[in-house]
Amino acid sequence: MPExxxxxxxxxxxxxxxxxxxxxxxxRTYGFDAVCTVLPKNFxxxxxxxxxxxxxxxxxxxxxSQNYSETDPIPDFVIRSGRVDTLHEVLEKAPLxxxxxxxVREFHASGMTDGLAMPTHGRKRKRGFFxxxxxxxxxxxxxxxxxxxxxxxxxxxxxxxxxxxEESGGARLSPRELEILKWIAAGKSNPxxxxxxxxxxxxxxxxxxxxxxxxxxxxxxxxxxxxQRTGLLDD
Numbered sequence: 001m002p003e004x005x006x007x008x009x010x011x012x013x014x015x016x017x018x019x020x021x022x023x024x025x026x027x028r029t030y031g032f033d034a035v036c037t038v039l040p041k042n043f044x045x046x047x048x049x050x051x052x053x054x055x056x057x058x059x060x061x062x063x064x065s066q067n068y069s070e071t072d073p074i075p076d077f078v079i080r081s082g083r084v085d086t087l088h089e090v091l092e093k094a095p096l097x098x099x100x101x102x103x104v105r106e107f108h109a110s111g112m113t114d115g116l117a118m119p120t121h122g123r124k125r126k127r128g129f130f131x132x133x134x135x136x137x138x139x140x141x142x143x144x145x146x147x148x149x150x151x152x153x154x155x156x157x158x159x160x161x162x163x164x165x166e167e168s169g170g171a172r173l174s175p176r177e178l179e180i181l182k183w184i185a186a187g188k189s190n191p192x193x194x195x196x197x198x199x200x201x202x203x204x205x206x207x208x209x210x211x212x213x214x215x216x217x218x219x220x221x222x223x224x225x226x227x228q229r230t231g232l233l234d235d
Contacts, residue, residue: 037152
């Protein structure tokens with residue numbers, strides 16, 4: 001895939017599965033047969049989810065069954081350092097507990113090769129991790145790290161956009177509905193909103209009903225919370 005088209009391809013991905021396929025195809029052209037991402041789930045920043053393509057099947061099954069996401073030192077170290085390094089460089093630099101040292105030994109015995117570990121950020125600066133691996137040493141040495149990182153960063157934003165669509169049920173609030181939602185989040189009542197916007201109470205009620213339907217909620221508090229969680233209330 002030509003470098004000039006990868007960013008457009010990412011922008012046009014219609015699902016996380018399609019986006020993973022696009023990333024897998026792109027990185028494979030540079031010799032990386034595996035890609036994995038660790039990203040915040042639902043924008044809360046405290047719970048993370050793993051996406052992957054091409055990792056050794058036996059290893060990923062064990063990774064999940066043993067809940068190694070709690071032990072794996074690579075994502076946290078890379079997110080905190082903010083640097084692009086090889087996987088082996090990260091494992092040499094990261095301070096390890098005894099449990100993590102055991103994990104690293106198993107990592108090296110799993111069939112995983114070296115690769116690149118890249119920090120990314122998404123909505124509201126929530127940070128994530130991208131790893132690309134299963135590569136020959138000569139391909140790793142020759143690769144343009146800046147390009148690999150730029151693609152990963154662009155993909156993080158697209159993952160967030162897709163997640164936002166799933167969270168909001170694909171909601172597309174009109175400018176007036178969004179304005180009303182912001183006043184709801186500010187604690188204003190229907191009469192308050194009618195006065196502020198210069199519209200009638202029935203009109204406010206109609207907009208509110210549409211907002212509830214689009215956000216798949218049944219009350220004002222839930223609407224405000226979902227608006228904040230999905231970024232609809234961001235300036």
